[in-house]
Amino acid sequence: MSRRVYLDNAATTPIRQEVLEAMMPFLTSNFGNPSSIHQDGRTTRAAIEGARKMVAGLIGASTGEIFFTSGGTESNNMAIKCAVTDLGVKRIITSPAEHHCVKNSVEHLHNRHMVGVDLVRIDRYGLPDFAHLEELLSSSDAPTLVSLMHANNELGSLLDLDALSTLCKKYGAWLHSDTVQTIGHYQINVQQTPIDFLSGAAHKFYGPKGIGFIYIHNRCHIEPFIDGGSQERNMRAGTENISGIVGLAKAMQLAYTELSEDVALISELKAYMKERISEICPDVYFNGHPTQSLYTVLNVSFPPGPYAELLIMSLDIAGISASGGSACSSGAESQSHVLNAIGHPTNRKAVRFSFSRNTTREDIDFTIDQLAGILAMGVHAVSLPA
Numbered sequence: 001m002s003r004r005v006y007l008d009n010a011a012t013t014p015i016r017q018e019v020l021e022a023m024m025p026f027l028t029s030n031f032g033n034p035s036s037i038h039q040d041g042r043t044t045r046a047a048i049e050g051a052r053k054m055v056a057g058l059i060g061a062s063t064g065e066i067f068f069t070s071g072g073t074e075s076n077n078m079a080i081k082c083a084v085t086d087l088g089v090k091r092i093i094t095s096p097a098e099h100h101c102v103k104n105s106v107e108h109l110h111n112r113h114m115v116g117v118d119l120v121r122i123d124r125y126g127l128p129d130f131a132h133l134e135e136l137l138s139s140s141d142a143p144t145l146v147s148l149m150h151a152n153n154e155l156g157s158l159l160d161l162d163a164l165s166t167l168c169k170k171y172g173a174w175l176h177s178d179t180v181q182t183i184g185h186y187q188i189n190v191q192q193t194p195i196d197f198l199s200g201a202a203h204k205f206y207g208p209k210g211i212g213f214i215y216i217h218n219r220c221h222i223e224p225f226i227d228g229g230s231q232e233r234n235m236r237a238g239t240e241n242i243s244g245i246v247g248l249a250k251a252m253q254l255a256y257t258e259l260s261e262d263v264a265l266i267s268e269l270k271a272y273m274k275e276r277i278s279e280i281c282p283d284v285y286f287n288g289h290p291t292q293s294l295y296t297v298l299n300v301s302f303p304p305g306p307y308a309e310l311l312i313m314s315l316d317i318a319g320i321s322a323s324g325g326s327a328c329s330s331g332a333e334s335q336s337h338v339l340n341a342i343g344h345p346t347n348r349k350a351v352r353f354s355f356s357r358n359t360t361r362e363d364i365d366f367t368i369d370q371l372a373g374i375l376a377m378g379v380h381a382v383s384l385p386a
């Protein structure tokens, strides 16, 4: 079989063996409905509450502040929509570089005249201009939610969450941060850094897909997001994804236990890739912030050339999975809203390489060799596999 290198870990990570093993009993023998009062139900209920305690403990929250969801998208929808319907928020301050689930939730509310929206200016790395944010915050007394992502999933740029939290507190604004790219990769403690809503998705830190959580500060009294039974303390009805919840907690526990080793290993790989790419293609530049950036993400801007349009496809054919940060509609690739928002030139091609604890130096060397070939010859030289 031909070699494949997976460098798209910001999209999703592979599940860890230990996580799978922790989940297995809840996919096989421990199948009781946690709402049932018999022993089978009590077993799975205990597993869920154990997982909640674990997640809460890892971010300094209390168990009553953690709700399991289907993932980052649902958590972000819940935070933004409930803040408007239940907390009386009349204005949202957000940025043009947020993930689609935040952007489209805000637009949904705005299009229905439920909320005013102010966009904070961002710099060329996609990071919000805090002076402009303060100007916006001080310009109105309307109850405000600030929704700004901790780290940008395309560019990797990392916002100063402490400074953001302090600023929101100063002006009495509610704060939501999309922490989907940072939970499990950075220490976050809601005691030290007060936030009203944050979100996590297990598949970004070697857990299963389709499971996430939302942290909701206990000062936020919101109504159920999904109506039905009394699961998740009435906030999100529906029989729980028990194996997913157990897997999420296990993955998060492992991620934080092994955090310093992972940071050291992956940071080194990112630096190596950066250096090697600059050697083979001196005209590249990097889109994320040079220092305030995810150690897992490297977004490279390649110069215009015959290969540019089909670079991601050529890499795929050569055995490398990377991401283009582009939306594909009607077969035509267009630049993502994030790249547009930072003014990335449309004739250059941005490629996001994202690393994991499984990535090796050999993976990077292989990628560089393939990339050098593609850049030297143009896409036409890359033949489709038989």
Ligand SMILES: Cc1ncc(COP(=O)(O)O)c(C=O)c1O
Binding pocket: 010, 011, 070, 071, 072, 073, 074, 076, 099, 101, 149, 151, 152, 153, 178, 180, 181, 201, 212
């Ligand atoms: C920053 C960010 N927010 C939200 C999401 C959505 O998470 P999920 O895929 O779990 O719904 C993602 C995943 O791509 C993300 O990177």
